[in-house]
Amino acid sequence: MLTLSAWSKLKRPWALALGLGIFSSAFACGLYASSQSDILLFSNLLQVDSLVHFSRPFFILCSAIASLFIFQAVTFSSDKKFLETLAFLMVITVGFVFMSMSVDLLMVILSIEMVSILSYLLVARKPNDAFSSEAGLKYILFGAVASGIMMFGFSFIFGLTGSSFYDDMMLKVHSTLQPSEYILLFFGLVSVLIGFGFKMTTFPTQMWAPDVYQGAPTSITAFLSVSSKAAGFLIFIRLLVSFRFQVEQGISQITELLRIRDVLVVFGLFSMLIGNVSALRQKNIKRMMAYSSIAHAGFLLLGLSVLNRSGLEAVIFYLMVYAATNLGTFYIIHLRVLDTGNDHIDSFRGYGNQNIWMAVAMSGFLISLIGLPPFGGFIAKFYIFKALLMERYFMTALFAAINSVIAVYYYMNIIKWMFFKEGNDPEYPRYPAYGMILILALSTVTWVMGIYWWPFTEIASRAIRSFF
Amino acid sequence: MDVSLLPLLALPLGAFVILLCMPARLSLVMYRFSVSMVVLQFIYTLYLVLGVLESSALWHYSLIVPWIKRFDIFFALSMDGLSALMCMLSAVVFLIAMLISHHINRRPKAYFALCFLLLFGVTGVFLAHDLFLFYIFWEVTLIPLYFLIGIWGGARREYAAIKFFIYTMVGSVFLLLCLILLYQAKITPAEGILFKDFLIHQQWIGSLETTVLGKTFSSIIFLGFFIVFAVKIPVFPFHTWLPDAHVQAPTPISVLLAGIILKLGVYGLIRLGLGLVPIQVAYFAPILLVLGLINLIYGAFCAMYQTNAKRMIAYASISHMGYCMIGIATLNMLGLQGSVLQMLSHGLISVMLFLVVGFIYKQTRSLDIEDLGGLAHQLPKLGFVAVFAIFASMGLPGLFGFVSEIITLSGAWVAEPKSILLGGTTRVLFQVGTLFGVTGMLITAVYMLWMLQSVFFGPSRQRWSGLKDLDQAYIMAFAILIIPIVYFGIAPSSLLDLIHQSFLSEIDWIAPKVLR
Numbered sequence: 001m002l003t004l005s006a007w008s009k010l011k012r013p014w015a016l017a018l019g020l021g022i023f024s025s026a027f028a029c030g031l032y033a034s035s036q037s038d039i040l041l042f043s044n045l046l047q048v049d050s051l052v053h054f055s056r057p058f059f060i061l062c063s064a065i066a067s068l069f070i071f072q073a074v075t076f077s078s079d080k081k082f083l084e085t086l087a088f089l090m091v092i093t094v095g096f097v098f099m100s101m102s103v104d105l106l107m108v109i110l111s112i113e114m115v116s117i118l119s120y121l122l123v124a125r126k127p128n129d130a131f132s133s134e135a136g137l138k139y140i141l142f143g144a145v146a147s148g149i150m151m152f153g154f155s156f157i158f159g160l161t162g163s164s165f166y167d168d169m170m171l172k173v174h175s176t177l178q179p180s181e182y183i184l185l186f187f188g189l190v191s192v193l194i195g196f197g198f199k200m201t202t203f204p205t206q207m208w209a210p211d212v213y214q215g216a217p218t219s220i221t222a223f224l225s226v227s228s229k230a231a232g233f234l235i236f237i238r239l240l241v242s243f244r245f246q247v248e249q250g251i252s253q254i255t256e257l258l259r260i261r262d263v264l265v266v267f268g269l270f271s272m273l274i275g276n277v278s279a280l281r282q283k284n285i286k287r288m289m290a291y292s293s294i295a296h297a298g299f300l301l302l303g304l305s306v307l308n309r310s311g312l313e314a315v316i317f318y319l320m321v322y323a324a325t326n327l328g329t330f331y332i333i334h335l336r337v338l339d340t341g342n343d344h345i346d347s348f349r350g351y352g353n354q355n356i357w358m359a360v361a362m363s364g365f366l367i368s369l370i371g372l373p374p375f376g377g378f379i380a381k382f383y384i385f386k387a388l389l390m391e392r393y394f395m396t397a398l399f400a401a402i403n404s405v406i407a408v409y410y411y412m413n414i415i416k417w418m419f420f421k422e423g424n425d426p427e428y429p430r431y432p433a434y435g436m437i438l439i440l441a442l443s444t445v446t447w448v449m450g451i452y453w454w455p456f457t458e459i460a461s462r463a464i465r466s467f468f
Numbered sequence: 469m470d471v472s473l474l475p476l477l478a479l480p481l482g483a484f485v486i487l488l489c490m491p492a493r494l495s496l497v498m499y500r501f502s503v504s505m506v507v508l509q510f511i512y513t514l515y516l517v518l519g520v521l522e523s524s525a526l527w528h529y530s531l532i533v534p535w536i537k538r539f540d541i542f543f544a545l546s547m548d549g550l551s552a553l554m555c556m557l558s559a560v561v562f563l564i565a566m567l568i569s570h571h572i573n574r575r576p577k578a579y580f581a582l583c584f585l586l587l588f589g590v591t592g593v594f595l596a597h598d599l600f601l602f603y604i605f606w607e608v609t610l611i612p613l614y615f616l617i618g619i620w621g622g623a624r625r626e627y628a629a630i631k632f633f634i635y636t637m638v639g640s641v642f643l644l645l646c647l648i649l650l651y652q653a654k655i656t657p658a659e660g661i662l663f664k665d666f667l668i669h670q671q672w673i674g675s676l677e678t679t680v681l682g683k684t685f686s687s688i689i690f691l692g693f694f695i696v697f698a699v700k701i702p703v704f705p706f707h708t709w710l711p712d713a714h715v716q717a718p719t720p721i722s723v724l725l726a727g728i729i730l731k732l733g734v735y736g737l738i739r740l741g742l743g744l745v746p747i748q749v750a751y752f753a754p755i756l757l758v759l760g761l762i763n764l765i766y767g768a769f770c771a772m773y774q775t776n777a778k779r780m781i782a783y784a785s786i787s788h789m790g791y792c793m794i795g796i797a798t799l800n801m802l803g804l805q806g807s808v809l810q811m812l813s814h815g816l817i818s819v820m821l822f823l824v825v826g827f828i829y830k831q832t833r834s835l836d837i838e839d840l841g842g843l844a845h846q847l848p849k850l851g852f853v854a855v856f857a858i859f860a861s862m863g864l865p866g867l868f869g870f871v872s873e874i875i876t877l878s879g880a881w882v883a884e885p886k887s888i889l890l891g892g893t894t895r896v897l898f899q900v901g902t903l904f905g906v907t908g909m910l911i912t913a914v915y916m917l918w919m920l921q922s923v924f925f926g927p928s929r930q931r932w933s934g935l936k937d938l939d940q941a942y943i944m945a946f947a948i949l950i951i952p953i954v955y956f957g958i959a960p961s962s963l964l965d966l967i968h969q970s971f972l973s974e975i976d977w978i979a980p981k982v983l984r
Binding site for chain 1: 536603604607608610611614615618619625626629630633634637638641642644645648649651652
């Protein structure tokens with residue numbers, strides 16, 4: 001695709017068609033391949049198992065939807081730029097899938113860097129825009145620091161176990177590790193968590209999110225907020241599960257390592273608190289959504305902290321719901337920014353009068369993000385609470401619930417601007433047909449996930465099947 | 469598979485969908501359509517209630533269908549005496565609200581559609597027979613109310629709407645957590661957490677000696693339930709959303725709020741609190757009594773202080789709901805019956821009060837008690853209904869309000885729940901509480917009569933000389949309200965039978981455990 005962009009004058013619609021064609025064939029291949037058994041590739045660097053069979057279609061779908069967003073973006077209105085961005089999108093999709101496939105520390109580093117470099121490029125695409133370049137710069141700097149911390153942690157783990165391949169690492173950890181070395185392993189894991197936390201937008205490496213989300217083109221923000229976060233969580237799931245913190249199964253005697261759960265809970269609670277409280281004061285919608293995504297990442301981290309089957313299922317289901325909801329929300333934000341030219345929250349003023357159905361769809365997405373029935377967000381939070389309460393994390397669940405209520409204010413604030421305030425422009429903005437269909441599809445999915453969610457939880461539980 | 473209850477839910481939902489499809493300009497058609505739909509709902513509810521009166525079984529028209537097998541959640545609807553009465557009340561209150569909504573000219577389509585969504589949610593709460601379904605319907609009532617207050621309300625409507633939403637949401641998350649805890653801990657052979665199996669569930673909840681944070685499991689469940697319903701009822705100190713919401717909401721929505729939404733909390737406390745954790749209710753009964761009394765007396769004093777008529781009636785609502793709390797705290801048949809009767813009577817009487825004030829506001833644009841004056845001279849019909857409503861609210865014997873208050877206080881006088889908090893002095897506490905309750909009736913008279921005197925009697929003001937008297941919609945609405953208030957004030961026996969029926973097995977089981 002890059003060669004095409006350099007040497008041909010392929011028009012944007014054709015480029016989009018080509019891109020979607022490639023995505024759908026990749027999707028189909030992915031679905032076909034999921035009928036086969038787990039294999040290891042490339043001399044034990046990558047593993048194809050049930051998690052990958054979930055993540056491959058997931059990332060391809062997100063990228064396909066993102067390409068539709070990008071098609072409509074003003075930033076990418078030139079053919080050449082659009083082709084380039086589409087090419088980047090494809091490569092970053094491969095990177096995300098690699099992230100979920102990595103079972104070796106080196107591969108983890110490689111895939112994360114691959115994804116990072118491409119995301120830096122995607123974020124800084126707006127020409128002559130100070131915010132965009134600032135976003136890209138901050139992203140690079142924070143990303144570098146986070147990668148550094150992550151690799152520091154990896155060095156500890158490698159040093160203690162002598163192998164970078166997850167399975168070998170696990171064997172060494174459970175057999176040859178001295179008790180005096182447990183604390184070092186724990187420290188390494190926490191460093192890795194901090195490094196991964198960058199991708200997952202969790203505490204303590206969440207501070208890049210507001211600036212980057214605000215500065216990047218909205219379509220890119222939408223894509224990264226969903227895919228990058230999902231990839232970060234999937235890669236972290238793999239690492240955690242590979243250490244097999246299932247003491248009750250007798251596999252590991254290292255009960256001290258279970259303290260990683262407490263770290264996860266603390267990081268999760270802080271992420272939620274920071275995200276929700278900071279979002280209350282935001283005037284810029286993209287910044288507000290960035291803080292909201294920090295809060296959701298905190299929720300996901302809590303779901304991970306229970307470290308059992310129900311927790312992991314809850315996390316993967318939540319990622320699916322979050323993908324549908326967030327993509328929809330950002331798309332409507334994108335359309336609104338195109339209409340009004342600014343990305344302040346009060347640009348939504350009177351949207352209910354102008355285009356009632358879009359406003360209703362936006363309300364649906366926002367209510368799903370709050371976590372109220374009958375939308376998917378409620379079921380996702382329900383599963384996470386269930387996992388927490390089953391493991392008797394009572395105060396954690398209570399704190400998470402209170403945080404959900406804090407979040408109500410800033411989500412309803414947008415609804416307030418849309419419906420309660422009169423707008424200045426009574427004209428009905430015209431949106432392209434595929435845009436309306438996309439919003440319809442995403443909002444239907446979000447709603448269906450709230451009333452008929454069994455198939456999706458089935459997908460989630462099948463995704464983690466090969467871990468147990 | 470008895471599907472008799474499904475039309476009660478399908479009707480509002482169908483009306484919601486149909487309204488969404490109507491073109492926006494047919495506002496008169498929408499008004500007539502809405503009124504006729506609610507009339508249908510009312511007639512069908514009446515038919516069902518008569519069926520409940522006939523047989524003496526506890527649960528009628530039960531529809532229990534497995535829904536989410538993995539979590540033992542059923543789609544279960546059922547009606548007993550209490551639910552029947554609440555459905556009836558909601559139909560009446562919604563009818564009143566729809567009748568007087570003819571002046572809504574801003575986005576009538578959205579308004580009526582949201583009202584029907586609210587009716588769907590409210591009816592669902594009263595009919596739900598499974599704990600999870602109860603929660604879902606509870607949440608469904610939140611969103612329409614937020615929009616109804618926030619779009620068609622008064623000057624500070626956005627503030628009132630979000631305040632209402634956040635308060636109620638805080639309560640709801642506690643309900644969600646308790647719900648999940650209960651579903652996790654379930655070890656009985658009974659399937660799901662269905663209300664009909666509550667006696668079975670009470671036993672295993674009581675036996676769960678899981679020590680959580682140093683307290684027992686059932687106390688945690690009770691506290692969770694109490695918080696969520698305390699916000700709705702509203703119990704002091706969670707009551708501060710109510711004055712804002714009632715004052716800022718348009719008249720039909722104030723009617724809905726006061727008439728039926730507050731009752732959701734009391735219903736929930738009776739159903740879930742008494743149903744699942746009655747021993748804890750008995751344990752905390754003195755606290756419930758005290759909170760009810762604070763509602764009653766503090767609410768009445770707050771009302772006395774107000775010069776805004778609508779705000780005064782809002783505080784009067786808080787005050788009257790105190791009787792419901794007192795009734796629940798007594799845990800005997802008299803008190804519980806009184807509590808339910810108070811729900812019904814307050815549902816009718818406060819609706820009348822809001823209608824009176826709303827009608828005045830529509831014409832005069834003023835709610836200031838001192839500003840208005842002498843209205844009864846110019847508007848005799850309005851004067852008549854106002855006098856009626858205010859005396860009913862004060863508890864004039866012969867009207868419904870008196871019946872409910874006196875039964876509640878009689879129950880409180882003989883109450884003796886087994887509460888370890890105070891040991892043997894519980895009886896004395898309740899008797900002292902009853903005395904305070906009676907003074908509550910006295911204080912109510914103070915502010916109500918003051919408002920009556922100041923607004924309706926006294927010298928006529930020049931400003932208000934050109935006002936129109938009640939129009940047909942309002943007359944119809946008042947007629948619908950006056951008839952039951954008079955009838956049930958004289959002959960409440962049919963209501964008492966219905967309530968008695970639904971509480972009998974409950975009281976029989978818990979009486980030895982919770983009463984001395």
